[in-house]
Amino acid sequence: MSQDIVLFDVEPRGVARVTLNRPEVHNAFNAQVIERLGAIWDEIAGRRDIRVVLIKGNGKSFSAGGDLDWMRKSGQQDRAANLAETIVLAGMLKKLNELPQATVTLVHGNCMAGGTGLAATSDIVIASVETKFALTEVRLGLTPATISPYVVAAIGPRQARRYFLTAERFEAPDAHRIGLVHELAKDAEELAAKGEAMVQALLLGAPEAIAESKKLVRNVAHVTSPDEALMRYTAENIADRRASAEGQEGLAAFFAKRKPNWVG
Missing domain, CATH: 3.90.226.10 (2-enoyl-CoA Hydratase; Chain A, domain 1)
Structure with a gap:
């Protein structure tokens, strides 16, 4: 089988x-x-x-x-x-x-x-x-x-x-x-x-943040001098993550001294 x-x-x-x-x-x-x-x-x-x-x-x-x-x-x-x-x-x-x-x-x-x-x-x-x-x-x-x-x-x-x-x-x-x-x-x-x-x-990492981090590695690997497009990509990446539900939850959990909702 x-x-x-x-x-x-x-x-x-x-x-x-x-x-x-x-x-x-x-x-x-x-x-x-x-x-x-x-x-x-x-x-x-x-x-x-x-x-x-x-x-x-x-x-x-x-x-x-x-x-x-x-x-x-x-x-x-x-x-x-x-x-x-x-x-x-x-x-x-x-x-x-x-x-x-x-x-x-x-x-x-x-x-x-x-x-x-x-x-x-x-x-x-x-x-x-x-x-x-x-x-x-x-x-x-x-x-x-x-x-x-x-x-x-x-x-x-x-x-x-x-x-x-x-x-x-x-x-x-x-x-x-x-x-x-x-x-x-x-x-x-x-x-x-x-x-x-x-x-x-x-399992302590946020699932969507992990997925985006994997893409990030693939996209920036071997780049020694980022061009404007790559700089824009990395800036948008972190800006979007900060505004995301995961990003807001993770930061709120840190200041509240509690576990974020993706941690069992």
Whole structure:
């Protein structure tokens, strides 16, 4: 069942849990996994009751990346069919990247190729210290194309030139050093605890303000000298937030020394 290959549930407090569930193949992606993930992101994007998304993988690994048998068979199709599948994959990653909700990914075991890309597409990544990362595509005669915008954004072009070309494995502390991972955990118990702490921190933020902050990062990234249009955008952004229902509630709560209405 396609429902079983990626598990999806929503807690009453507004936390969606998305779990890759093909442990027998280290949660490798195939067409069904990609389609299921895309459908889940679509549903989450349209639900105001979901505030945080927690992503993880069942079994020994977070994800080994693309299912090699699926990729081999896809490459044997005519170009139109082959391209159609890769466009679905690119679209799935874009949907995750642009979710209005905050996303937290917990990685462990192997986080390879497309798995690394999925992590890079998330807002916050926490990894067990034993996690092994790699962008292995060139060793298979492939390229990390669809994941490249997100991986390069996470680790920068200089590090990408190394790891895209060598396909070498690197440890979680190195992933942390180069910016792919935000926090490290010593074991599975601490990984879960740090994930929960991050979720709790995110639930303190106003939902619309979080969505706007995510857009803000995308719109101002890599700008070294804002032009008039960007200055206008940022000025309008904060002006509109100050006047918004959330902004007024947050400021009123601060002066009244109470919790704002989005905090349970």
